Amino acid sequence: MSIEVRNVHKQFGDFTALHNVSLQFPDGELTALLGPSGCGKTTLLRIIAGLAQADSGQILLDGQDASRQHVRERQVGFVFQHYVLFKHMTVFDNIAFGLRVKPRSERPSKSEIHERVMRLLSLVQLDWLADQYPSSLSGGQRQRIALARALAVEPRVLLLDEPFGALDAKVRKELRRWLRRLHDELHVTSIFVTHDQEEALEVADQIVVMNKGRVEQLGTPDDVYNRPASPFVYGFLGNVNLFHGRVRQGVLDTGGFEWQAPDHALVEDAPGTAYVRPHDLDVARYEPGAKGIVARLLHAHAIGPLAQLELARADNDDIIEVIIPSEQYAQLAPREGEDLLVTPRRVDVFLETAG
Missing domain, CATH: 3.40.50.300 (P-loop containing nucleotide triphosphate hydrolases)
Known part of the structure; x- marks a missing residue:
């Protein structure tokens, strides 16, 4: 029926x-x-x-x-x-x-x-x-x-x-x-x-x-x-990281990193937020000048097939959650307190609305 x-x-x-x-x-x-x-x-x-x-x-x-x-x-x-x-x-x-x-x-x-x-x-x-x-x-x-x-x-x-x-x-x-x-x-x-x-x-x-x-x-x-x-x-529907900034002609500038936002190509200037799930972020060793978000490793939990990382952005101390395969974490072998480079594989940008 x-x-x-x-x-x-x-x-x-x-x-x-x-x-x-x-x-x-x-x-x-x-x-x-x-x-x-x-x-x-x-x-x-x-x-x-x-x-x-x-x-x-x-x-x-x-x-x-x-x-x-x-x-x-x-x-x-x-x-x-x-x-x-x-x-x-x-x-x-x-x-x-x-x-x-x-x-x-x-x-x-x-x-x-x-x-x-x-x-x-x-x-x-x-x-x-x-x-x-x-x-x-x-x-x-x-x-x-x-x-x-x-x-x-x-x-x-x-x-x-x-x-x-x-x-x-x-x-x-x-x-x-x-x-x-x-x-x-x-x-x-x-x-x-x-x-x-x-x-x-x-x-x-x-x-x-x-x-x-x-x-x-x-x-x-x-x-x-x-x-x-x-x-x-x-x-x-699950954990998500938020990155706030301004959308201008298809780009969200969060201060220190720019996110492509092609759905908002006609927006001249408006507040926006990038939404990224923890498993859609990559981490690598920090190298000066490399493109990405610099974040300090606060804690890592690597029991089972997935490693969960908690980091703090270097520019504003916002918390970032990252989930990567335990094998990748073991190869990276980061130390708590170490700066890492975080980059998104996939992101969705929404304009912020009043109220």
């Missing part, structure tokens, strides 16, 4: 949760709503589900206006951060619940319910836990059961609100890989809310980056990480 959000606006008193948001969610794809707390992603998810009403705008399911439809009519499966399993029911009965409470005319037979529940338990790789109670399960197992329960009613759309947020890092990583594999098998149109950048980049087909009730960028994981549309997206 395709989902379209058209000019959705939502206000809570004086707080605007969503500013006329318009989005399309392709049929069969897994989309992440990514952003900091309070950006509007959960509000948007609840409006799509029918658990909340927009002040204005439309929700279209397969091209049909569903804005006033009850949540039951939308055929949506919902998985919350906290598993919300029925403690007094076995795993089997938890998954079967949604099928058993259907109107008699729509309710499958007992044998059909049994077959579907066992098939789902096998799908989430927990068929051996059918007779157990939620209290005996781990957090990761409970969340997989919650997902199976949502899938039991064969929803047209699967919505997940921070589904792995309550789990520890190791279990979270295992479950998001598992979710990706499950989605590739089922192809249910799915939207999940997360504030975890790594989770969104690893799992989603497309990512909607949200900030203050607005969409900052919509694109594939590669698009939003490697081609950020705004300073906010750049900063939210």
Whole structure:
């Protein structure tokens, strides 16, 4: 099922949760709503589900206006951060619940319910836990059961609100890989809310980056990480070094180093900032007269395949973070306090705006 959000606006008193948001969610794809707390992603998810009403705008399911439809009519499966399993029911009965409470005319037979529940338990790789109670399960197992329960009613759309947020890092990583594999098998149109950048980049087909009730960028994981549309997206999706200066006719002068900014060739004179990720910087021995940014090595952490360097610019003491292969660091063998030369391999320049 395709989902379209058209000019959705939502206000809570004086707080605007969503500013006329318009989005399309392709049929069969897994989309992440990514952003900091309070950006509007959960509000948007609840409006799509029918658990909340927009002040204005439309929700279209397969091209049909569903804005006033009850949540039951939308055929949506919902998985919350906290598993919300029925403690007094076995795993089997938890998954079967949604099928058993259907109107008699729509309710499958007992044998059909049994077959579907066992098939789902096998799908989430927990068929051996059918007779157990939620209290005996781990957090990761409970969340997989919650997902199976949502899938039991064969929803047209699967919505997940921070589904792995309550789990520890190791279990979270295992479950998001598992979710990706499950989605590739089922192809249910799915939207999940997360504030975890790594989770969104690893799992989603497309990512909607949200900030203050607005969409900052919509694109594939590669698009939003490697081609950020705004300073906010750049900063939210991983560490970044900032170099401030003035943009004049396609060049950003940061004082001591010039950065090419061809997208701003027509700018006569305006404040601008170069954004460079730590792994897009090279370091070398400092040689007087060489082109680059002179920076003093403060600290290096070189355990594993990557070395993380913390340096201070010689001209203003701004901190620069650099990530290079450990082999390169070993060959360079710099000493703390030594001056090094830092040069960018890739840079994006944004003009600074008032406010």
